[in-house]
Amino acid sequence: MFSVCMCARYQAFPKESHLKIAKRIFRYISGTTNFRSWYPKGSSSCLVGFSDSNFAGRKSDRKSTSGTCHLFGNCLIS
Amino acid sequence: MDENGVIKRNKARLVAKGYNQEEGIDYEETYAPISRLEAIRLLLAFTSCLEFKLFQMDIKFAFLNGLLNEEVYVAQPLGFEDINYPDHVYKLKRALYGIKQALRAWYERLRNFLLEKGFSCGNVDNTLFSKCKGKDILLVQVCVDDIIFGSTNDTMCQEFSKLVQGEFEMSLMGELTFFPGLQIKKIRDGIFLSQTKYALELLKKFYMQDCKSISTLMASALSIDKYESDIEVDSKKY
Numbered sequence: 137m138f139s140v141c142m143c144a145r146y147q148a149f150p151k152e153s154h155l156k157i158a159k160r161i162f163r164y165i166s167g168t169t170n171f172r173s174w175y176p177k178g179s180s181s182c183l184v185g186f187s188d189s190n191f192a193g194r195k196s197d198r199k200s201t202s203g204t205c206h207l208f209g210n211c212l213i214s
Numbered sequence: 215m216d217e218n219g220v221i222k223r224n225k226a227r228l229v230a231k232g233y234n235q236e237e238g239i240d241y242e243e244t245y246a247p248i249s250r251l252e253a254i255r256l257l258l259a260f261t262s263c264l265e266f267k268l269f270q271m272d273i274k275f276a277f278l279n280g281l282l283n284e285e286v287y288v289a290q291p292l293g294f295e296d297i298n299y300p301d302h303v304y305k306l307k308r309a310l311y312g313i314k315q316a317l318r319a320w321y322e323r324l325r326n327f328l329l330e331k332g333f334s335c336g337n338v339d340n341t342l343f344s345k346c347k348g349k350d351i352l353l354v355q356v357c358v359d360d361i362i363f364g365s366t367n368d369t370m371c372q373e374f375s376k377l378v379q380g381e382f383e384m385s386l387m388g389e390l391t392f393f394p395g396l397q398i399k400k401i402r403d404g405i406f407l408s409q410t411k412y413a414l415e416l417l418k419k420f421y422m423q424d425c426k427s428i429s430t431l432m433a434s435a436l437s438i439d440k441y442e443s444d445i446e447v448d449s450k451k452y
Binding site: 139142161162164165166167168171173174176178209211212214 | 252255256258259260263264265399403404405406407408410413414416417420422423425427428429430431432
């Protein structure tokens with residue numbers, strides 16, 4: 137998700153290196169086509185969220201990166 | 215198309231030229247909520263937690279059910295003009311595919327119908343409707359013309375499908391197995407979610423199905439911006 141968004145930002149004026157990075161995403165997808173998310177039955181119903189952020193981490197424009205994930209019981213939601 | 219890519223039926227429909235519409239005259243509000251993938255996953259997680267089944271149904275010609283608030287006229291379709299009145303236009307009473315407010319009209323119609331029948335609309339997610347009856351709960355998630363519903367009580371499910379069948383023309387697809395891009399596989403003690411078919415189609419579209427796979431998405435410590443001096447490519451080529 138992050139890498140796709142990252143690539144999309146450069147699509148207005150793409151360079152060859154950007155396409156190489158996009159191609160790498162496809163190669164990753166081809167290796168993960170059989171990955172699945174597993175929602176077991178009868179898990180507990182508590183909502184847990186995790187987050188991680190890297191403030192002003194990007195070298196070029198000092199932008200921050202952050203990511204979150206949420207679990208409902210044992211199921212990954214977002 | 216079903217989850218294995220086998221064509222079940224072909225469709226043809228009358229479509230209006232929505233791009234000729236002007237704001238303020240032909241339409242006022244076009245926003246309509248669409249359920250997010252997270253909401254659907256949350257619903258799936260909730261059902262697996264409470265151990266009840268989800269069903270899916272599809273409203274036939276959903277947009278044609280929407281009622282219009284504005285006056286909209288369409289020209290007669292090419293090749294199907296009335297011989298006696300070739301210059302006349304049609305006034306629309308209901309929404310048509312291609313009209314800008316079709317989605318909104320349909321959503322409003324469905325929402326009003328469900329609210330009338332005693333459902334309550336979600337405060338945060340406007341596409342989730344619920345109905346409580348004693349200890350049992352009936353959840354309905356609307357995604358344009360696909361409706362996913364499930365209940366802790368089987369009779370409530372049947373009642374709901376009858377209710378909708380009475381109001382709209384629809385096809386009941388049975389248990390939830392395939393939802394835009396998501397394959398849902400049920401086994402004895404849980405649910406598997408996968409996007410195998412979508413991923414394979416994507417690879418096929420870009421002729422990448424035979425490429426070597428790689429374990430990471432991006433090289434770490436890589437800065438995209440550094441390549442400013444790089445070769446330019448033709449952005450229209452792809």
